[in-house]
Amino acid sequence: MTEPTRPMRRQDIRRENEKAILLAAEKVFAEAGFGGATMQLIADLAGLPKANLHYYFATKEELYRSVVQNIFEIWLQAANCFDAARGPVDGISAYIDAKMEISRRHPDGSKVWASEVMHGAPVLQDYMESTLREWTDGRVEIIRRWIEEGKMDPVDPRHLLYMLWATTQHYADFGHQIETLNGGKSLSDRQWREAKENIKRVILTGIGAQPA
Amino acid sequence: MTEPTRPMRRQDIRRENEKAILLAAEKVFAEAGFGGATMQLIADLAGLPKANLHYYFATKEELYRSVVQNIFEIWLQAANCFDAARGPVDGISAYIDAKMEISRRHPDGSKVWASEVMHGAPVLQDYMESTLREWTDGRVEIIRRWIEEGKMDPVDPRHLLYMLWATTQHYADFGHQIETLNGGKSLSDRQWREAKENIKRVILTGIGAQPA
DNA sequence: GTCTATATGTAGATAGAC
DNA sequence: GTCTATCTACATATAGAC
Numbered sequence: 001m002t003e004p005t006r007p008m009r010r011q012d013i014r015r016e017n018e019k020a021i022l023l024a025a026e027k028v029f030a031e032a033g034f035g036g037a038t039m040q041l042i043a044d045l046a047g048l049p050k051a052n053l054h055y056y057f058a059t060k061e062e063l064y065r066s067v068v069q070n071i072f073e074i075w076l077q078a079a080n081c082f083d084a085a086r087g088p089v090d091g092i093s094a095y096i097d098a099k100m101e102i103s104r105r106h107p108d109g110s111k112v113w114a115s116e117v118m119h120g121a122p123v124l125q126d127y128m129e130s131t132l133r134e135w136t137d138g139r140v141e142i143i144r145r146w147i148e149e150g151k152m153d154p155v156d157p158r159h160l161l162y163m164l165w166a167t168t169q170h171y172a173d174f175g176h177q178i179e180t181l182n183g184g185k186s187l188s189d190r191q192w193r194e195a196k197e198n199i200k201r202v203i204l205t206g207i208g209a210q211p212a
Numbered sequence: 213m214t215e216p217t218r219p220m221r222r223q224d225i226r227r228e229n230e231k232a233i234l235l236a237a238e239k240v241f242a243e244a245g246f247g248g249a250t251m252q253l254i255a256d257l258a259g260l261p262k263a264n265l266h267y268y269f270a271t272k273e274e275l276y277r278s279v280v281q282n283i284f285e286i287w288l289q290a291a292n293c294f295d296a297a298r299g300p301v302d303g304i305s306a307y308i309d310a311k312m313e314i315s316r317r318h319p320d321g322s323k324v325w326a327s328e329v330m331h332g333a334p335v336l337q338d339y340m341e342s343t344l345r346e347w348t349d350g351r352v353e354i355i356r357r358w359i360e361e362g363k364m365d366p367v368d369p370r371h372l373l374y375m376l377w378a379t380t381q382h383y384a385d386f387g388h389q390i391e392t393l394n395g396g397k398s399l400s401d402r403q404w405r406e407a408k409e410n411i412k413r414v415i416l417t418g419i420g421a422q423p424a
Numbered sequence: 425g426t427c428t429a430t431a432t433g434t435a436g437a438t439a440g441a442c
Numbered sequence: 443g444t445c446t447a448t449c450t451a452c453a454t455a456t457a458g459a460c
Contacts, residue, residue: 055444
């Protein structure tokens, strides 16, 4: 005998279904790319008839756009730790931690984002030219100030940011390669920690920002 | 009046056409992904009727496989500079130079390779488990020796390799993002040089392998 | 070895009963 | 809001004349 639960309101149904669809879509887009993904696959994974996808997201492209925007938001949020910091050691450490956490917890989203950029950002070009550019310019300014204050060596801020993005994203985007070289096993807690510490150590030492 | 040229032999025709097809395919696969690429697009870019593609490469998958293998070969060749080196400064510098040159000269190939790995290496899994693993193990051994000989700090060799791959590949795979942040212009000679020098400096300093 | 025409499958998207 | 049946377009791949 199941206790009768309060019937879901339309809003609830919509929210739950959209969430399930977005989650499934992220996985399928990550594994197959935009062109290789099919609405049928996504529907099956979400446990819904294919026609329902079109009820919630009119077109495949609209669904894809939602997935990409979601991960982009997460990506930007990782910036907060960067801003509050008083120096490169705090700021860059926290940023690497945050980005590595994203690589670990949202590997599919990271791959979709990487794929979007690799193919010329067909749907997020406007974001890149506005939000991302502003974010980047702000961080460049912060790094420049740190250099002026003698808190780190005079390293080109942009190339340093690219380095941070590259090294952290790599663990998501090339996760399969890393797993294969790890004997086919995914990285353990310990190995993730080592990866993070390694990146921090090499980069912080490399820019002359030694931990106190 | 055109001078009558010696008629091409069958072999020549085959070689030329295959080359044109592979070049076009690399570009289309890079831009659209495997699923998004169409034989029609590749044929148009190669300047051949679509049916001819199937004459040279029976299936889309076979054509794709050839493209991926090509770039993988180039990728592996960059390893040579690494081996001959007497220490981390020489070896890692040369490797970064070689990989950055690949990112610059073969951005499409790099993207195809990245895409292949991101999607779980459906066609190159066997290579990754044999050739790539052996290559990696060999390089890990070299780095370990350098550490023992006191030529660099005790950094985890695997994570160091990932860092080298990530930072150099990034300039190809995320080239569009970098261009957008560069005001929509592709990097100049000078900027490429700066990028290379920056990576070398941060990493070599970071692992305690200072140039003499 | 080349190329037009076409066979065959499957994708995205929709109609319309429930 | 759900789901079956179906439309339409286009992709891969091939047949067969040249």
